[in-house]
Amino acid sequence: HADTAMYHAKEQGRNNVQFFAAAMNTAASERLELERELRQALRQKQFELYYQPKVRTADGSLYGVEALLRWRHPKFGIISPLKFIPIAEEAGLIETIGAWVLDEACRQLIAWREAGISGLTMAVNLSAHQLRSPALAEQVLACIKYYGLREGELELEVTESMAMNNPERAIGQLQSLRALGVHLAIDDFGTGYSSLAYLKLLPIQTIKLDRTFVRDIETDVNDAAISTATLALAHSLGLKVVAEGVETEAQRQFLARHGCDFLQGYLFGKPEPAEVWTQRWSEPTDDAPSPVSS
Ligand code: C2E
Ligand code: MG
Ligand code: MG
Numbered sequence: 001h002a003d004t005a006m007y008h009a010k011e012q013g014r015n016n017v018q019f020f021a022a023a024m025n026t027a028a029s030e031r032l033e034l035e036r037e038l039r040q041a042l043r044q045k046q047f048e049l050y051y052q053p054k055v056r057t058a059d060g061s062l063y064g065v066e067a068l069l070r071w072r073h074p075k076f077g078i079i080s081p082l083k084f085i086p087i088a089e090e091a092g093l094i095e096t097i098g099a100w101v102l103d104e105a106c107r108q109l110i111a112w113r114e115a116g117i118s119g120l121t122m123a124v125n126l127s128a129h130q131l132r133s134p135a136l137a138e139q140v141l142a143c144i145k146y147y148g149l150r151e152g153e154l155e156l157e158v159t160e161s162m163a164m165n166n167p168e169r170a171i172g173q174l175q176s177l178r179a180l181g182v183h184l185a186i187d188d189f190g191t192g193y194s195s196l197a198y199l200k201l202l203p204i205q206t207i208k209l210d211r212t213f214v215r216d217i218e219t220d221v222n223d224a225a226i227s228t229a230t231l232a233l234a235h236s237l238g239l240k241v242v243a244e245g246v247e248t249e250a251q252r253q254f255l256a257r258h259g260c261d262f263l264q265g266y267l268f269g270k271p272e273p274a275e276v277w278t279q280r281w282s283e284p285t286d287d288a289p290s291p292v293s294s
């Protein structure tokens with residue numbers, strides 16, 4: 001019987017290996033296919049920006065929007081940036097895609113301003129590769145000049161891990177962006193490893209509390225503690241806090257009670273194409289957060 005057991009174990013092991021190899025092949029070939037298609041996606045105008053509102057906690061008024069990239073794949077439909085951005089990074093495509101995102105987001109901000117929807121800020125996410133790129137500040141400056149952006153109108157978001165990977169380089173890069181009048185935010189705060197000593201050295205204005213802490217903020221004492229500690233730390237460093245992923249009224253109330261400055265999440269609006277917001281903000285009766293129109 002021992003033989004039989006051994007035989008079965010071996011057989012199963014072999015099957016597992018075969019199964020695993022097949023799965024890996026699928027993943028690898030799917031990846032290659034996506035990479036090939038990503039190379040053409042820009043030219044074929046398959047990228048779109050969706051915009052998600054960010055509101056002032058105090059009165060729920062609209063403070064600005066965050067641009068979130070979408071890939072409308074001809075066969076698979078909308079693909080999440082979480083799936084294709086790592087591929088774009090590895091394939092060396094992120095700089096081109098990132099430059100498009102930056103330009104498109106600024107163009108939209110000005111289009112809104114010209115349509116009388118003014119006073120908004122525009123937040124754009126940067127990838128790790130962009131933060132390392134010597135061309136970034138120049139790209140941003142070109143956008144600011146071309147679109148005539150004002151101080152603080154453009155906000156760039158980087159994650160903790162991107163900034164902490166090489167703090168000296170990140171500080172240098174962020175300082176040159178800051179010198180251009182750009183606002184800087186640390187995205188997904190609390191999920192990465194960050195040194196508080198370095199946090200103090202980063203020329204940032206805002207911390208975005210990750211939505212994993214917001215989810216159970218009123219029921220999980222640890223999440224509540226992390227959130228209130230982050231708020232206290234940020235405020236004592238003179239930084240503003242945006243809470244991500246606010247979905248319920250109870251979460252909103254908790255965050256308001258603890259002095260969170262800005263809120264973002266499905267409670268106030270999901271990411272939607274620009275036209276959807278333009279239309280909503282043009283209807284005065286709608287209860288979606290609306291900007292001060294000029
Ligand atoms: P992020 O910058 O932290 O963006 C927030 C993500 O949470 C978005 O996912 C948004 O749709 C989602 N979200 C917002 N509110 C809620 C909520 O109330 N509940 C839940 N469950 N989710 C919410 P999305 O759009 O899939 O983006 C994922 C990530 O991809 C972003 O995280 C950002 O890191 C990255 N990303 C998006 N656009 C770009 C881009 O243009 N460039 C780069 N480099 N990265 C981008
Ligand atoms: Mg972000
Ligand atoms: Mg985030």
Ligand code: MG
Nearest residue numbers: 188210211244
């Ligand atoms: Mg996030």
